[in-house]
Amino acid sequence: MALTHTDKAFEQDLRDLREKLLAMGAKVEGLIVQSMRALTDRDSALAEKVVAADKDVNRLEVEIDELCRRILALRQPAASDLRLITTALKIVTDLERIGDLAVNIAERSMDLNQVPPLAPYVDTPKLAELAQQQVKRSLDAFVSGDVAKAEVVLQGDDLLDALFLKIFNELLAYMMEDSKNIRRATALMFIAKHLERIGDHAMNVAEMVVYMVRGKDIRHPRSRNLGD
Amino acid sequence: MSLNPNAPRPKMEARELTLRYGTKAAIQKVSLAILDRRVTALIGPSGCGKSTFLRALNRMNDLIPGANHTGTILLDDMDIHDRSVDVVDLRRRVGMVFQKSNPFPKSIFENVAYGLRVGGMKDKAALEQRVEKSLRGAALWDEVKDRLHESALGLSGGQQQRLCIARAMAVEPQVLLMDEPASALDPIATAKIEELIHELKATYTIAIVTHNMQQAARVSDRTAFFYMGELVECGATEQIFTNPREKRTEDYVTGKFG
Numbered sequence: 001m002a003l004t005h006t007d008k009a010f011e012q013d014l015r016d017l018r019e020k021l022l023a024m025g026a027k028v029e030g031l032i033v034q035s036m037r038a039l040t041d042r043d044s045a046l047a048e049k050v051v052a053a054d055k056d057v058n059r060l061e062v063e064i065d066e067l068c069r070r071i072l073a074l075r076q077p078a079a080s081d082l083r084l085i086t087t088a089l090k091i092v093t094d095l096e097r098i099g100d101l102a103v104n105i106a107e108r109s110m111d112l113n114q115v116p117p118l119a120p121y122v123d124t125p126k127l128a129e130l131a132q133q134q135v136k137r138s139l140d141a142f143v144s145g146d147v148a149k150a151e152v153v154l155q156g157d158d159l160l161d162a163l164f165l166k167i168f169n170e171l172l173a174y175m176m177e178d179s180k181n182i183r184r185a186t187a188l189m190f191i192a193k194h195l196e197r198i199g200d201h202a203m204n205v206a207e208m209v210v211y212m213v214r215g216k217d218i219r220h221p222r223s224r225n226l227g228d
Numbered sequence: 229m230s231l232n233p234n235a236p237r238p239k240m241e242a243r244e245l246t247l248r249y250g251t252k253a254a255i256q257k258v259s260l261a262i263l264d265r266r267v268t269a270l271i272g273p274s275g276c277g278k279s280t281f282l283r284a285l286n287r288m289n290d291l292i293p294g295a296n297h298t299g300t301i302l303l304d305d306m307d308i309h310d311r312s313v314d315v316v317d318l319r320r321r322v323g324m325v326f327q328k329s330n331p332f333p334k335s336i337f338e339n340v341a342y343g344l345r346v347g348g349m350k351d352k353a354a355l356e357q358r359v360e361k362s363l364r365g366a367a368l369w370d371e372v373k374d375r376l377h378e379s380a381l382g383l384s385g386g387q388q389q390r391l392c393i394a395r396a397m398a399v400e401p402q403v404l405l406m407d408e409p410a411s412a413l414d415p416i417a418t419a420k421i422e423e424l425i426h427e428l429k430a431t432y433t434i435a436i437v438t439h440n441m442q443q444a445a446r447v448s449d450r451t452a453f454f455y456m457g458e459l460v461e462c463g464a465t466e467q468i469f470t471n472p473r474e475k476r477t478e479d480y481v482t483g484k485f486g
Contacts, residue, residue: 003479003484003485004484005482005483005484006483006484006485007483010483076442077482078441078445078469078470078481078482079469079470079471079472079477079478079481079482080478080482081482082469082470083470083471214471215470215471216471
């Protein structure tokens, strides 16, 4: 049984912080799923809901930032507490960006829903599922403080990149085939790119989880000097 | 560990130091180096042995009946418990500043000159010069230069504490031991003491005991965490406060002890 903080109010602050981050994570995961369903089900009303829901995500971002600032100012956290706060401050930005990207996808879907589909949507929903899974796993890793789970996320990004490349090439082929396809193919390309970016944000979260747990920053290994 | 020629060497070093009051061990098998011209903070809960360790460094514990020790403490290469060591001379080289400022009921000047007079310095000009240098070193000169011959007891708490630091510095020690030097001071006076510590480390080796962890984080280069008479962990201060290796250190710096 891990020890808890002697100061119960501090303990509660840290618990609130974790819960808010999780709520925000669950929210943006939902937005990814809904934005994709807005496309596949040609449901523009759902897309509008995604656009509207972004303000909840933004509100959570501001709340989490405020909570972190308050904890830093009033509690002077150290060691794992300090790493939790700095991690929260970083990943909240990634989560907010994921929310924005889901909104962008929803907006593109609304455009695409006005015209007949270019082709059955197969790989794009698959990419969305992979991206959503990456986000979910990275948040699981954060909650459980599990480096192994974070590493699964870090390794999983290659799958998204490969699928994105496949979609990209297919859409390119459509465009070359008939210039009338260009408008729709471009919109779909944006969607695929947004999903690929969501995967990158999940990676950022996973990297911060490794830092939070181990106290070791694993980002940008090639841009640093060797040795400490 | 390091082949860097600029890496600080130990100025003082405890090896397997166990210190008992009667039969009760206050510290057990502590091996710790106090690096030259660095600030080492000793932290830990009450009764962990940090003050006992600090006091061992200039043999202040000798004054406590029943205190005895095993293990060695080196000052440079000298065993401070060696028969040939004159304790008064040791304490001149390893000075101490206490929690509660304790100026003598004498003038400001005489407080600082006291150790020099005891040491046999008689030349008035030399005394005056050394007193000024010490008061400047303790960042007190400008505040007291016009009233050097007034009672030290008329100074504020923060000024009294800096006077005690000046007094300790007057005899030109190599090591300064500080036992909670700012715990009775307001934040401004505390900041002045902390700034002074930053300046002093260019010349002196400093070991400081503090209950205030933020203070340890602010002033020290290295932090040693004591718990129940043991040295649990010693490392760069930044490492201790961002990523301690030991679970007990982690629990202490995050405030998880009962």
